[in-house]
Each structure stands twice: as structure tokens, then as C-alpha cells.
Amino acid sequence: MKRYKWLAPTFYIVFLMLPIYWLLNMSFKTxxxxxxxxxxxxxxxxxxxxxxxxxxxxxxxGYFNSLTYVGINTIxxxxxxxxxxxxxxxxxxxxxxxxxxxxxxxRMAPPAVFALPFFQLYSAVEMFDTHIAVAMAHALFNIPLxxxxxxxxxxxxxxxxxxxxxxxxxxxxxxxxxxxIPVIISGIGVxxxxxFMFSWVELLLAKTLTSVAAKPIAAVMTRTASTSGYELGxxxxxxxxxxxxxxxxxxxxxxxxxxxxxxxxx
Amino acid sequence: xxxxxxxxxxWLLVTPVVVLVAFNALIPLMTVVNYSFQETFGNNxxxxxxxxxxxxxxxxxxxxxxxxxxxxxxxxxLLIEIPFGVAIALSMPRKGPWVSVCxxxxxxxxxxxxxxxxxxxxxxxxxxxxxxGKTLNSLGFDYDYTQQPFSAWFxxxxxxxxxxxxxxxxxxxxxxxSIPEAYYQAAKIDGASPWAIxxxxxxxxxxxxxxxxxxxxxxxxxxxxxEPFVLxxxxxxxxxxxxxxxxVKVALGQFDLGPAAAMSLxxxxxxxxxxxxFYTLTMxxxxx
Amino acid sequence: MSxxxxxxxxxxxxxxxxxxxxxxxKSMDIEWSDGGAxxxxxxxxxxxxxxxNIISGLLVPSSGRILFDDEDVTDTPPEQRNIAQVFQFPxxxxxxxxxxNLAFPLRNxxxxxxxxxxxxxxIAHMLDLENTLQSKAAGLxxxxxxxxxLGRGLIRSDVNAILFxxxxxxxxxxxxxxLRSKLKEIHRRVGSTMIYVTHDQTEAMTFADQVVVMHEGxxxxxxxxxxxxxKPHHTFVGHFIGSPGMNVLPCNFVNGGPRFAGHPIxxxxxARPAAGYSRLEFGVRPEFVSFCADGxxxxxxxxxxxxxxxxxxxxxxxxxxxxLVPEGASVASGSAHIQFDPAHTQIYADGWIVSEPAP
Numbered sequence: 085m086k087r088y089k090w091l092a093p094t095f096y097i098v099f100l101m102l103p104i105y106w107l108l109n110m111s112f113k114t115x116x117x118x119x120x121x122x123x124x125x126x127x128x129x130x131x132x133x134x135x136x137x138x139x140x141x142x143x144x145x146g147y148f149n150s151l152t153y154v155g156i157n158t159i160x161x162x163x164x165x166x167x168x169x170x171x172x173x174x175x176x177x178x179x180x181x182x183x184x185x186x187x188x189x190x191r192m193a194p195p196a197v198f199a200l201p202f203f204q205l206y207s208a209v210e211m212f213d214t215h216i217a218v219a220m221a222h223a224l225f226n227i228p229l230x231x232x233x234x235x236x237x238x239x240x241x242x243x244x245x246x247x248x249x250x251x252x253x254x255x256x257x258x259x260x261x262x263x264x265i266p267v268i269i270s271g272i273g274v275x276x277x278x279x280f281m282f283s284w285v286e287l288l289l290a291k292t293l294t295s296v297a298a299k300p301i302a303a304v305m306t307r308t309a310s311t312s313g314y315e316l317g318x319x320x321x322x323x324x325x326x327x328x329x330x331x332x333x334x335x336x337x338x339x340x341x342x343x344x345x346x347x348x349x350x
Numbered sequence: 351x352x353x354x355x356x357x358x359x360x361w362l363l364v365t366p367v368v369v370l371v372a373f374n375a376l377i378p379l380m381t382v383v384n385y386s387f388q389e390t391f392g393n394n395x396x397x398x399x400x401x402x403x404x405x406x407x408x409x410x411x412x413x414x415x416x417x418x419x420x421x422x423x424x425x426x427x428l429l430i431e432i433p434f435g436v437a438i439a440l441s442m443p444r445k446g447p448w449v450s451v452c453x454x455x456x457x458x459x460x461x462x463x464x465x466x467x468x469x470x471x472x473x474x475x476x477x478x479x480x481x482x483g484k485t486l487n488s489l490g491f492d493y494d495y496t497q498q499p500f501s502a503w504f505x506x507x508x509x510x511x512x513x514x515x516x517x518x519x520x521x522x523x524x525x526x527x528s529i530p531e532a533y534y535q536a537a538k539i540d541g542a543s544p545w546a547i548x549x550x551x552x553x554x555x556x557x558x559x560x561x562x563x564x565x566x567x568x569x570x571x572x573x574x575x576x577e578p579f580v581l582x583x584x585x586x587x588x589x590x591x592x593x594x595x596x597x598v599k600v601a602l603g604q605f606d607l608g609p610a611a612a613m614s615l616x617x618x619x620x621x622x623x624x625x626x627x628f629y630t631l632t633m634x635x636x637x638x
Numbered sequence: 639m640s641x642x643x644x645x646x647x648x649x650x651x652x653x654x655x656x657x658x659x660x661x662x663x664k665s666m667d668i669e670w671s672d673g674g675a676x677x678x679x680x681x682x683x684x685x686x687x688x689x690x691n692i693i694s695g696l697l698v699p700s701s702g703r704i705l706f707d708d709e710d711v712t713d714t715p716p717e718q719r720n721i722a723q724v725f726q727f728p729x730x731x732x733x734x735x736x737x738x739n740l741a742f743p744l745r746n747x748x749x750x751x752x753x754x755x756x757x758x759x760x761i762a763h764m765l766d767l768e769n770t771l772q773s774k775a776a777g778l779x780x781x782x783x784x785x786x787x788l789g790r791g792l793i794r795s796d797v798n799a800i801l802f803x804x805x806x807x808x809x810x811x812x813x814x815x816x817l818r819s820k821l822k823e824i825h826r827r828v829g830s831t832m833i834y835v836t837h838d839q840t841e842a843m844t845f846a847d848q849v850v851v852m853h854e855g856x857x858x859x860x861x862x863x864x865x866x867x868x869k870p871h872h873t874f875v876g877h878f879i880g881s882p883g884m885n886v887l888p889c890n891f892v893n894g895g896p897r898f899a900g901h902p903i904x905x906x907x908x909a910r911p912a913a914g915y916s917r918l919e920f921g922v923r924p925e926f927v928s929f930c931a932d933g934x935x936x937x938x939x940x941x942x943x944x945x946x947x948x949x950x951x952x953x954x955x956x957x958x959x960x961x962l963v964p965e966g967a968s969v970a971s972g973s974a975h976i977q978f979d980p981a982h983t984q985i986y987a988d989g990w991i992v993s994e995p996a997p
Contacts, residue, residue: 110473195594
């Protein structure tokens with residue numbers, strides 16, 4: 085039985101790769117080939133779809149917009165979650181358990197419920213169609229997650245570390261930045277990974293809160309699919325390009341993903 | 351866990367989080383609550399409606415139908431993804447160069463924007479030019495997800511399994527790799543069978559991460575919107591109109607704010623209650 | 639019950655060991671006599687656990703044989719060796735009751751429930767686990783869990799040996815001696831061979847009749863606690879056993895006699911090292927160094943109070959020499975003279991003792 089164990093993960097990975105392969109396959113085909121015939125690989129290999137994306141500002145700005153708000157979101161989420169996670173992991177204070185649970189309930193709020201109120205809220209404060217609005221909206225889901233992951237990592241650091249530093253005359257901010265953050269750096273990496281991930285993949289809120297200036301790449305794609313007919317090749321090329329940042333980020337945290345999931349209290 | 355000290359100044363450290371989350375959660379939530387009890391005909395004029403909208407939503411066949419579809423969908427994907435994910439994790443290598451390769455490849459679907467997932471499966475499953483659709487049809491199955499409700503359901507479920515099983519795999523794998531080697535050694539000395547090792551060591555040790563996996567998959571599948579919306583648009587007919595799709599139709603499509611708000615609150619409460627019940631029940635078992 | 643022999647046993651975790659340090663265990667030949675209580679002592683990473691896992695069958699050695707009595711078990715899987723092993727961290731099956739935990743190895747062998755019951759009660763009685771038999775194993779204290787993992791080994795009537803891998807690591811200090819005396823009691827009752835791995839010399843000395851000291855994959859000495867103290871076969875044993883450790887001081891031979899810093903020294907034996915060594919030292923424990931009126935001149939650097947005696951740090955040139963002074967005795971400051979007790983002074987060449995035929 086042991087000898088055939090590798091079959092299951094292998095088949096699973098093949099299953100995962102098939103739709104991605106098909107997307108890549110399509111992205112290198114001409115529209116004629118896509119609509120005219122069923123081919124397992126591009127007969128007339130073309131980079132035309134990619135050229136379109138890299139030369140048309142509405143397309144490539146979409147990428148910049150997405151990366152911008154995802155970046156802002158990751159920074160905001162992790163930096164406010166750090167002190168909070170420290171408080172939860174080290175101190176007992178009035179209402180700590182309720183607060184923690186309340187934070188987590190926000191992870192359970194369907195984006196569809198918040199789409200319209202968010203639109204009204206950010207229009208009212210005149211932040212509609214800005215990167216910061218999307219970043220803030222995504223922070224609603226990402227902050228609880230970041231607090232949760234970081235709290236798990238911090239609880240694994242012995243309290244003696246803090247006490248020694250205070251005895252040595254470190255002030256709290258200096259201790260936190262100079263000593264504590266380097267110790268839990270892998271935890272920060274994992275938390276940042278998850279913030280990146282959820283902000284990058286979410287579309288409903290991102291689309292609702294933007295129109296032109298901050299429109300995410302994913303929303304640009306939707307427009308293409310619906311308005312200018314079915315330009316499947318272009319759609320496939322844009323889709324393929326959205327996989328790259330994710331793949332890049334996973335590669336960096338590959339050794340921590342498993343650990344990041346395992347920690348964190350239930 | 352280390353002993354915690356009581357220290358009220360810790361509130362200072364959590365203030366930024368509280369402010370940010372409260373701004374994002376409380377104001378919109380109040381807006382929703384506000385709408386749910388009122389009627390508006392535009393121009394910011396509101397009329398008190400009491401619990402009217404709630405009664406209307408709870409009695410509406412449309413909401414009931416979406417809710418049933420949602421529950422059926424979530425149940426099916428939980429029944430597939432949790433055991434399947436655990437099985438894959440159990441058969442993964444524990445160390446060696448293949449671990450990183452497996453993890454990276456498996457995590458890939460999790461980082462693809464949700465509408466790209468929808469679009470990808472849209473292309474993949476097209477009956478005439480998609481690999482899946484074409485293959486199924488040439489194997490003699492009558493498959494067309496744009497026309498047949500059964501095909502649409504099949505595709506949506508397969509897509510979700512494709513998209514999210516890896517999350518269960520990663521979680522289970524994390525749980526597995528935290529089991530100390532000594533457990534396996536003791537089992538060997540005790541002469542335990544491979545099945546006994548899974549049953550008495552691996553599954554009990556994975557319990558905690560499996561609870562997280564179950565909760566995350568329950569929440570996210572119950573909130574699913576983008577992927578099925580891009581894939582099927584909720585159709586054919588209303589066959590794959592899940593709660594979120596229906597809610598967006600009511601709120602943004604028809605601009606029926608009152609019913610949409612009432613529906614939102616009921617929807618949110620269902621998720622909260624289920625999570626809380628599940629969590630309390632599993633943890634109560636733990637305490638004994 | 640059986641005698642365990644290791645024949646030219648070597649092990650490496652690498653597939654192609656080439657250099658000396660690639661070997662976790664360098665060639666060893668040991669006999670563990672039936673019914674003996676052994677302690678395997680050495681610092682972390684010296685190969686203790688590797689050796690233990692080879693005996694229990696969790697590891698197959700790279701070369702060499704293991705014999706239980708005269709039967710070669712080198713390729714026998716662990717479950718057929720009838721070994722009990724207790725690990726550093728308690729291993730219990732969380733979802734099972736204590737009873738089921740103890741019965742587990744028997745059930746795996748397909749033994750009838752009617753035969754299991756009496757056996758479990760017997761073991762539970764021996765380990766004082768009777769009152770918890772029906773509770774879930776997960777909720778118990780660390781020491782109870784360690785007893786369960788021991789019990790799962792003892793439950794088999796024909797246990798060949800019981801192996802302990804630092805079993806007291808996670809036990810509360812005040813319970814350590816309780817559990818340790820329990821182990822001694824069980825050893826007397828069951829009479830099987832016990833091998834106890836530890837890096838704590840007190841634990842080793844109180845538990846074992848014979849202590850096996852390991853260092854960098856080699857067994858450097860096997861002996862009773864007194865042997866190890868009075869006649870270390872290797873300077874490592876001298877350092878490692880005793881607190882403070884043995885003084886190991888450089889010496890050279892002038893006219894056939896050892897000298898330290900120009901002063902002649904007397905040693906226990908008259909054996910002289912064969913030529914070809916690169917380092918020559920002599921060792922003497924602080925207990926056997928004393929002040930005297932006329933001897934080797936030293937500077938007194940520090941005096942530490944250690945309860946019943948005081949530890950004095952002295953220095954001759956660059957060489958540090960420690961000695962113990964009984965409580966109450968006066969210690970001069972500044973310059974003084976010391977002498978070594980000849981009966982407890984040994985010569986070491988390249989670390990190994992030369993007062994006897996080198997091992």
C-alpha cells in the first residue's frame with residue numbers, strides 16, 4: 085500500500101493543473117482557433133493576447149490597482165494586528181475574550197451583506213474609487229485573521245523573553261521592534277501571506293468600491309467578458325497573469341504555510 | 351500556554367484594531383439594521399416598517415428556495431472536501447524535496463482571484479471548446495452547464511472542490527506534521543496496524559485543525575458569490591442562485607433595500623449561530 | 639528475558655558516510671547482561687537515542703548485528719522484539735481510556751479479551767493506575783501518562799527489555815523521585831533488562847548498576863558509578879561525571895617520569911604511554927587536590943561556596959586547577975601551594991587512560 089501512496093497526491097495535482105493548463109492553452113491561441121476548433125495545444129502559437137494587455141493602459145493599470153490596494157491592505161492589517169495580537173497573547177484585560185470573538189465574527193460576515201453599506205459609507209466620506217477604500221474594506225476580514233494567526237505565533241514565544249528585556253531596561257516600543265518582531269518574523273510572514281491572499285482574490289467589494297481610478301484587474305476582466313463580446317483569448321491571458329503574483333508569494337512562504345495553519349487558537 | 355497577567359492598559363494596544371474594525375463593521379451594520387426596519391421611496395425619506403421586512407423575507411418562497419440550495423450546496427461540498435482533503439494529506443510525503451513542490455502546487459488555486467476561478471471553469475467546462483465539457487460529451491454524457499441544472503450543479507461543485515480542497519489538505523497536513531515522531535515509534539512497538547495509526551493517532555491529533563477547516567469551509571461556502579456568479583450567473587433559471595447571489599440581485603439589481611437588509615441580517619445570523627453551535631458542541635466534547 | 643549483544647554495530651543517517659563524523663554510532667561491541675539495570679549517559683547528540691532505537695528495532699543499523707540471547711534480531715521489526723520503550727514525551731492514545739491503552743498491544747496481537755482483562759488489572763495494580771482505568775488517557779498528568787506508556791510495554795508477558803529515553807524530562811521535579819523509585823521497584827519485580835538513557839548524571843547514578851558513558855558515537859566507558867568516578871577511562875568521563883569535573887592538566891615526561899610545569903608528579907600506576915601520541919595529560923579530581931606547604935605554586939583566583947565544601951579556583955600560569963576544601967577550613971588568599979593525591983592521579987594520552995592497557 086505504501087508504494088502506491090504517491091498516486092493520490094499526484095492525481096490530485098494533475099486535477100488541479102488541468103483547468104490552469106486549459107487557461108494557459110487558450111491564452112496562446114487566436115480567437116479563430118478557440119472558436120473554430122477543439123485543440124489540446126495551440127496550433128498557431130500567438131502572444132497577441134499578452135501584447136494587448138501590456139500595451140493597453142486600462143488592462144495594465146488594473147494590475148497596478150490590484151497590487152496597490154492589496155499592498156496597502158497587507159501593511160495596514162499586519163501593523164495594527166501586531167500590537168493587538170501581543171495584547172491578546174500576553175495580557176488578560178476587561179472583555180478580552182468577547183473582543184476576540186467579536187473580531188472573529190467579522191470573518192463570518194458575507195461580503196454580499198456589506199457591499200451596499202460599504203458603498204454608501206465610503207461615498208459619504210468621499211473615498212469612493214480610491215485604493216485606500218478597498219484596502220480598508222478588506223481589512224475588515226483580514227485584521228481578525230491576522231490577529232488570530234499572530235496571536236498563535238506569539239503565544240509560542242516564552243514570556244521570559246519580554247521580562248528579560250524589561251529587566252534590561254528596554255522600553256516597550258523598543259523591545260517590540262528590536263527584539264520581539266525579529267523573533268516572530270515567520271509569523272508575520274504567514275499573516276502577511278494570508279492578508280495578501282484574501283485581498284487579492286476578493287472581487288465583490290473591490291468592484292463595488294471602485295469605478296475607474298482604482299478598478300482591480302479582476303473587474304477589468306469582467307467588463308471584457310460582458311461588453312466586448314467573448315474575447316476568450318484575451319480573458320484567458322489576463323486570467324493567467326493574475327496567477328503569477330500568487331504563485332510568487334506562495335513560493336516565498338512555502339516552508340511556513342503548513343506551520344501558519346497549525347498555530348492559532350480555536 | 352504561559353500565564354497571563356491582568357493589565358488594563360492592554361486596551362491601548364488593541365485600540366487601533368477596534369477602531370478600524372468598528373468603523374468597517376459597525377457603521378455598515380447599523381446601516382443594514384436601519385434599512386431593515388424602514389421603507390424608502392428615495393430622496394432619503396424613510397418610513398418605519400417594524401418587522402415587516404423580516405416577516406416578508408421569512409415567508410418568501412424565493413428566500414426559502416435560495417436557502418435550501420445554499421444548505422444543499424454547503425453540505426455536499428463539506429462532505430466531499432473534508433474527507434478528500436484529509437485523505438490527500440494522509441498520503442502526502444512527510445519529508446523530502448517533494449513536500450515543497452506538493453504544497454506550492456496545491457496552494458495555487460487558493461491564490462487565484464475568485465472571478466478568474468469562475469472564468470477559468472467557464473472556459474474549461476464549455477461543452478464545445480472546453481476540455482472538461484468536450485471530454486464528457488465525447489464520453490457519451492449529455493453535458494451542458496449553461497442549459498441543464500444538473501450539469502450546472504455538477505460544475506459548480508467540482509469547481510469548489512478544485513478551488514478549496516487544498517485548504518483542507520494544508521490544514522490537515524499542518525496537523526499531521528505536528529505529531530511527534532515518538533507516537534509513530536510507540537505505535538510500531540505496540541504493533542499497531544496502518545489503519546489503527548490513522549484511527550487512534552492521526553485523526554485525534556488532527557481534530558483541532560479539522561475544526562478550523564470545517565468552520566472556514568462552512569463560512570466561505572455559505573458566503574460563496576463570485577465563482578458561481580461568473581460561471582453560471584445563478585442559472586440556468588435559478589438553479590444555482592445561492593444566498594449571496596440572490597441577495598446581490600435584490601439589493602443592487604432591484605434596489606429593494608428593506609428586504610435586502612432584512613435578508614442580510616437573517617443570513618448573517620444563520621452563519622453566526624451555526625458556527626457558534628458547532629464550536630460549542632465540539633469543544634464541550636473536548637472538555638470532558 | 640534475554641541478554642542483548644551488539645556486534646560491531648555502526649550506524650549513519652547518511653546514505654554514503656565517508657568521514658568519521660558522518661557516523662552517528664562508531665563501531666561498538668557491547669553485551670547487556672540479562673536483568674541488568676543500565677544507564678546510557680552522555681551529552682545531547684552523542685548517539686544515545688540512536689543506540690536505543692536500534693535496540694528496539696525502530697532503526698536498522700548500517701552494519702553489525704544485534705542478538706537477543708543467541709537469536710539474530712537485526713532485521714526483526716519492533717513489534718516482534720517484545721521491547722517496551724518509554725519516550726521523552728509521554729505517548730498515549732488520547733481517545734482511548736487507560737484500560738484500552740494498556741490493552742492495545744495485546745489486541746493488536748489478536749489476544750482474546752478474556753485473557754486481556756486479568757493482565758491489564760495486574761499491570762495497572764503494579765503501576766498504581768487502578769483508579770484511573772476507565773478515564774480518558776488524554777486528561778491525565780504527565781507522570782500518569784508515562785506510567786501508561788511503560789505499562790503498554792510491560793503488558794506483554796515476555797518483555798525482553800525495557801528502554802527509557804529520558805523519561806523524566808517533562809515530569810514535575812517533586813514527582814521525579816517518586817517515579818524513579820517506581821522504576822527501580824518494577825525492575826526488581828519484573829527482572830527484565832532495563833536501559834535508561836539520560837544526560838543527567840544523578841539520574842544515571844541512582845538508577846543503574848552499570849553506567850555506559852557515550853561520547854561522539856562511541857562508548858567511552860562502562861562501569862559502576864564508583865568506577866566512573868575514581869578511574870575515568872577517558873578525559874571526557876572525567877569532565878562529564880562529577881561536579882565540578884576532573885582537572886585535566888598538560889604534562890610531559892622527563893627521565894621517564896611525568897612532570898607538570900616542571901614539577902614531578904606521582905601517579906597511581908607506573909604504565910607509560912606508547913610512543914605516537916599527540917597530546918599527553920594527567921587527570922585528578924578536585925576532591926583529590928589539597929593545599930600543602932611545599933608543592934606546586936598557584937595563585938588563588940576565586941572561592942565558591944557549595945554547601946558542604948568550597949570550590950577553589952586556582953591558576954598555575956595559564957592552567958586552571960580546581961580543588962575542594964571542606965567547609966570550615968581556611969583558605970589563604972594570593973599565593974599558595976597544592977599537591978595531588980597519587981592514588982587518584984592518572985595519565986591520559988590523546989584522551990585515553992594509559993595506566994592500563996589502552997582499550
